[in-house]
Amino acid sequence: MELWDFENLADGRAPRVVLGVDGGSTSTLCVCVNANSSKESPKVIGRAVAGCSNRNSVGDELANAALELALAGALKNAGVPRSSVQAVCVGISGVDTRDDEERMLSWLRQLFPRTSHIFAYNDAVAALASGTLGKLHGCVLVVGTGTIAYGFTSDGRKTRCSGYGPLLGDQGSGFAIASQALASVTRAHDGRGPPTALSGAILKHLHLKHVDDLISWAYTDSSWARVAALVPVVKACAAAGDFAAQEALNFAVQELSLSVNSVVTRLGLAGEDxxxxxxxxxxxxxxxxxxxxxxxxxIVHCVCASFPGVEAIRPQVEPAVGAALLALRQSSVATCNGDMSAAEV
Amino acid sequence: MELWDFENLADGRAPRVVLGVDGGSTSTLCVCVNANSSKESPKVIGRAVAGCSNRNSVGDELANAALELALAGALKNAGVPRSSVQAVCVGISGVDTRDDEERMLSWLRQLFPRTSHIFAYNDAVAALASGTLGKLHGCVLVVGTGTIAYGFTSDGRKTRCSGYGPLLGDQGSGFAIASQALASVTRAHDGRGPPTALSGAILKHLHLKHVDDLISWAYTDSSWARVAALVPVVKACAAAGDFAAQEALNFAVQELSLSVNSVVTRLGLAGEDxxxxxxxxxxxxxxxxxxxxxxxxxIVHCVCASFPGVEAIRPQVEPAVGAALLALRQSSVATCNGDMSAAEV
Incomplete structure (x- = not known):
């Protein structure tokens, strides 16, 4: 059965829906949300997961295939055809420039020719929306394998900071923290640096006997996520008082606060004072x-020193639901104000 | 024609030879040297280049295939069969532990069943030998995409420092220098750090218009060598007075000197005083x-502050020739002292 064949069987009385996508290098999640549900309690009626949709990782073709799989899967799951889709918002890592946004929008418009409200952003925007229930205002700090800070003002200005990936210096990221910890281990082993509890803890965690064994561990599969997965070990060592582990985390806190402060300053999010x-x-x-x-x-303590008005939010919903709420809110706004493309917001 | 078929046609009066190999992630060079030539002017009578022989990069099978191709090629080129090979010395990146050495020796012994002197080392050892004309004594510092310091004492003790590759913190390496420079560029762009001349210089060098374009440049082909290839740009900016570039290089100098000092200290290469x-x-x-x-x-200035007896050498011959000279010298020593395997030296 072809990907979209389910539409032939879909119920003619399907509800109006919005689609939200959170796509990254590991996986892509699409949720289908009833367009009549409230922003405070969005009603997810379908969901589907697919593989990597970051074009920088796997190229355009595979990335788009994964995205289409997730979109079709969520709709099929909800029993809703594309003609009932009021708005689509995708937040995808690797969508970094205006060109990237335009390419993605153009591809989505072909896939949803009857949907007038289509939005394409970096996945950080979906994460922001998950904390603000769809409102594009404020700053989001995402720290996983990589890190990015993203900000929007109520009048539509936006800016980003970091998010360049491990090769271009994502200080404060999970990869950077773990990488600094691993460097402390090799330094200690060589006698280039002081002993650290990280050595024993990381080797134990990886079931390795010797520091030299780290080499084949690291290069058998040199994915950045695998390195970043050591962060909990670093945290545990820091909590137990290890200096090198604390140093790696404190450096990350400084760098991450710097990213947030830079976004807040550039957008004037904290006002003139x-x-x-x-x-x-x-x-x-x-x-x-x-x-x-x-x-x-x-991090909040650090940011607060410069901007005491900071209101920290840990989202209660997934980023994909954030994207759906954003689609819902933006399509209502757009419908009120006449049609607007995402690029003009 | 099969790889070793040339041996059937080889001249029965072929000279005795030694083989030296310098193998790495980029390529593998084998030289065939007349065993009667002097250490001061080794007579290369055959040479051949093959692909990557680092098992950490391509796996055992492809790595050994490249190595065999280079070995057979150099002998074929010299018109010499395996029966005339007095000694073989391979220096290969990825040969890091005693286990790695043993695995490589066992494979080579099958390939050269009639050659009693076979040696397998890390490629840094071939580099050392290229500066000492085959003598295993002193310290070598290799700085390319990665970095390693390796040392041997005259009585056969050895140690190494760094050489863990970019994921495990090869501070001072070409990758680390360029990576720090790229991080300065993204920091400056974000307003997380001061402006730097590296921004314009690196973008110009890569024919890119905007800092954001670095993202697709970096992740289209995320080879570490490609990043390390930016070092000349960093050097040029440092020479022109750029602070961030100077900082990256000065940090590298400190780290590289630390590696050398650690090797020298651990082996007592500079004596008790x-x-x-x-x-x-x-x-x-x-x-x-x-x-x-x-x-x-x-670097020499830094090392000299701790060890004033340091004698800096820039080799006049290739590392592969260094490996051949090492094979020549070790096989003479071994012949005088009875048979010794490399692991026992």
Whole structure:
């Protein structure tokens, strides 16, 4: 059965829906939300997961194939044909420039010829929307394998900071934290640096016997996510008092706060006096709450020193639902104001 | 025609030879040297180049295939069959542990069943030998895409420092220098750091218009060598007075000196008072002499502060010839002392 064949069987009385997508290098999630549900409690009636939709990782063809699979899957799951889709919002990593947005929008318009409200953003925007329930205002800090800070003003200006990936210096990212920890281990092993509890802890975690074994571990599959997955070990060592681990995390806190401050400053989110309240949405695996080291509190503390109006938010819904709420809100706004493309917002 | 078929046609009066190999992730060079030539002017009578022989990059099978291609090619080129090979010495990146050495030796012994002197080392050892004309004594510092410091004492002890590759913190490597420079560019672009001349220079060098274009440049082909190839741009900016470029290179100088000092200290190469002369062989693309920034002088200056007996050597022959000279010297020593395997030296 072909991808969209289910539409022939779809119920003619299908509800109006919006689609939200959170796409990245690991996976792509699409949710189908009833367009009549409230922003506070969005009603997800279909969802589907597909593979990597970051074109920088797998190229345009595979990325778009994964995206189409997720979109079709969520609609099929909900029993809703494309003709009932009121709006689509995709947040995808690798959509970085205006050109990237335009390419994505043009591809989506072909896939949804009858949907007038289509929006394409970086996945950080979906994460922001998950904290603000679809409103494009404030700053989001995403810290997973990579890191990015993204901000929007109520009048439609936007800016971003970091998000360049490990090769271009994503300081503060999960990869950077773990990478600095691994460097401390090799330094200690060589006698180029002081001993650190990270050595024993990381080797134990990876079931390796010797520091030299790290070489074949690292280069058998040199994915950045695999390196970043060591962050919980770094946090545990830091909590137990290890200096090198604390140093890696404190450096990350400084760098991440710097990213947020740069976005807030450039957009004037905190007003002229720097004291105006603004939302700061904090998301990503590295920022997840755990007992050993609370990165979020440390970052908010740092940002607060410059911008006391900062209102930290840990989202209660997934980024994909954030994207759907954004689609819902933007399509209502667009319908009220006449048609607007995402690029003009 | 099969790889070794040429042996059927080889001259029965072929000279005795030794084979030297310098193998890495980019390519593998094998030279065939007349065993009667002097160490000061080795007579290369055959040579051949093959692809990557680093098992960490391409796996055992492809790595060994490349190595066999280079070995057979150099012998065929010289018109010499395997029965005339007195000794073989391979220096290959990715041969890091005792296990790696043993695996490589066992494979080579099957390929050269009639050759009693076979040696397998990390490629840094071939580089050392290229500066010491085959003598295993002193320290070598290799700085290319990655970096490693390796040392041997006259009585056969050895140690290494760094050489873990970019994922495990090869501070001072070409990759690390360029990576730090790229991070300065993104920091400046974001307003997270001061402006730097590196921004314009790197974009111009890569024929890119905008800092955001670096993202697709970096992840279209994320090979570490491609990043490291930016080092000459960093040197030029440093020479022109750019602070961020100077900072990246000065940090590298410190880290590389630290690697050398660690090897020298651990082996006691400079004697108890730290003043005994010892050779320091300096090789690799990043250390190549050019007009803009003399990294070698800066490193030697740093090492000299701790170990005034350091004797800096820039090799006059290739690492593969160094490996051949090492094979020649070790096989003479071994013949005098009874048979010794490389692992026991």
């Amino acid at each position: 720097g004291k105006k309240p603004f939302p700061l949405v904090l998301v990503g695996g590295v920022l997840e709450k755990n007992d050993s080291f609370d990165l979020v509190s440390a | 730290g003043k005994k002369p010892f050779p320091l062989v300096l090789v690799g693309g990043v250390l190549e002499k050019n007009d803009s920034f003399d990294l070698v002088s800066a």
